[in-house]
Amino acid sequence: MQNHKSAVQRNQALAKKSGEFLIGGDLRVTRLGFGAMRITGDGIWGEPAGRAEAVRVLRRAVELGINFIDTADSYGPGVSEEIIAEALHPYPNGLVIATKGGYVRLGPNQWVENGKPEHLRSACEGSLRRLRLDRIDLYQLHRIDPKVPAEDQLGTLRDLQAQGKIKYIGLSEVSVRQIQHARTIVPIVSVQNRYSVTDRGSEDVLEYCEKEKMGFIPWFPLAAGRVSSSESPISRIAARWKASPSQLALAWLLARSPVILPIPGTSRVEHLEENVAAAELKVDVNKWQELDRMARAS
């Protein structure tokens, strides 16, 4: 597996080996998706260093069988969504693009929540325009803005859904209590929280999603590359299993729960291919437990 090139060449639709999940009960996606935050400039601001490579990454992701892409209006801002449309529009049948609203950007690495209804409405319109879509399959509230009543934020998304601009609604960085409250206002199909083999703070949220058959989309699945480094706590096991640490981290997520939809991000085709090859890596119970123990002890 460390030489993932042969796996990628052997099987053009390799991502499909990660299995499928039905978002909202009817949007069929390959479980291993792609996160499009890293196809922007430093600090998730402005143009990426290599726009042509970013376009290649997206096209290669689809070629390899990925049909679930995560983005947000705030990545760039606008840049990630524009590059997705440039690379992939007109979209192949079955491609699910999930985007988010609820942040405004003031500069590199600066993120300010804005859950005011007028902001969410115009954010959704902007995403529809940049992505060249009539309807967004999965629209996620990037954060519940503590300055605005949750009822107003989720009520706005419910209105956008009723107008046909959004198919399904998801949440991001929330507690179980927040999900339960949100579900009294509008149906929620997915939750996107930070989670990885070395970062297990959202275990209760994952368990809730599993029980309720909601998609759990772990962001930071590779701890932004730290899991992939030779100092990573899982690198020794990975070497023994002839996988790269990134592949092992993704295979661990896929084995952890059938509702997990990992969205590793990269700006490089080489890393994309390495990551997608994780779909073929089977983590049996013994391996899984060993990895689990090592990650918890680190």
Ligand SMILES: NC(=O)c1ccc[n+]([C@@H]2O[C@H](COP(=O)([O-])OP(=O)(O)OC[C@H]3O[C@@H](n4cnc5c(N)ncnc54)[C@H](OP(=O)(O)O)[C@@H]3O)[C@@H](O)[C@H]2O)c1
């Ligand atoms: N909901 C939220 O609040 C939230 C927050 C953050 C992110 N997200 C979403 O989650 C997605 C993933 O999160 P993330 O990008 O922060 O973290 P990540 O996927 O854990 O890590 C991405 C980073 O890891 C590096 N990388 C990827 N594959 C690699 C490999 N095989 N070997 C070595 N390095 C590798 C990438 O660098 P290269 O470009 O050099 O490959 C990139 O800098 C984002 O794209 C976004 O869609 C959501």
